[in-house]
Amino acid sequence: MRTLFSFLILAAAWTAYSQDKEYRTIFDQRDMRISGLGGPFMQFTSVAGEFGHMMGGGAAVLLNDFFIGGYGLGLTNAIPDYVNDHSNDKLSLGHGGFWIGYSLFGEKPIHACISTLVGWGEFGIMGYDGYYPFIRDKIFTLAPVVELELNLTRYFRIGAGATYNIYTGLDEQRHGYSSENLSSPGGFLSFKFGWF
Structure with a gap:
């Protein structure tokens, strides 16, 4: 009987102690605000x-100042195929994938924003008639x-800011273009609509 009484006292004390402890998560330190953003960028x-002008856009889930989503970009101007001495043929370039970033303050x-575009797509050479690329190559991009x-x-x-496009996976033997021909720095302009 004495053992049972001791057990009940310990169980009651443990229950009272457990009720004082608060269940915690990694998000308890601040209010988590979830919303969205999207819009065009170039x-x-x-x-x-x-000179290459790439136009596209993206959409993302916004978690406070961090965002993660998707994007797509494509070359809008005609660039002649000078590498193969076929100036009537034009280059095509497009890619899409994940868009991850963070707005500082x-x-x-006025504040800074850093982000990364990680995706895959296609580089190609279109014939002089302007139809579908007759030479196509899959690419991976990091920007x-x-x-x-x-x-x-x-x-x-x-x-408004700066970017550096890194293209990999090109088969130079196939079309004469290497990663070094396409990878380059550039300017970046974005228009973001959302619940900030």
Whole structure:
């Protein structure tokens, strides 16, 4: 009987002690705000030594100042195939994948934003008739981006900055273009709409 009484006292004390402890998670230190963002962006870069304008956009889930989502970019201007001496043929380039980033001090009117575009796509050479590429090659791309963003409204930001496009996986024997021909620095301009 005495053992049973001791056990009940210990169980009651343990229950009272357990109720005082609070269950904690990794997000307890601050309020977690989940929203979204999206919009168009563009790059001004060099493709095979020529000026290249790439246009696209992205959408992401926004977790406080961190965001993760997807993007797509494609070459918009005609770049002649000078490497193979076929100036009537044009280059095509496009890729898409994951868009990951962080806004440093995003609540400030002017702040920095760092992000990375990690994706895959296709490089090709189109015939003079402008139809589907007759030479196609799969590519992998990595493009770190550093921007200075301006909060124009609570729901709209404009960013301008720099990027470096790294392209890998090109088969130079197939079309004459290497990763060095396509990889280059460039400018980056973004228009982000969301709940910041």
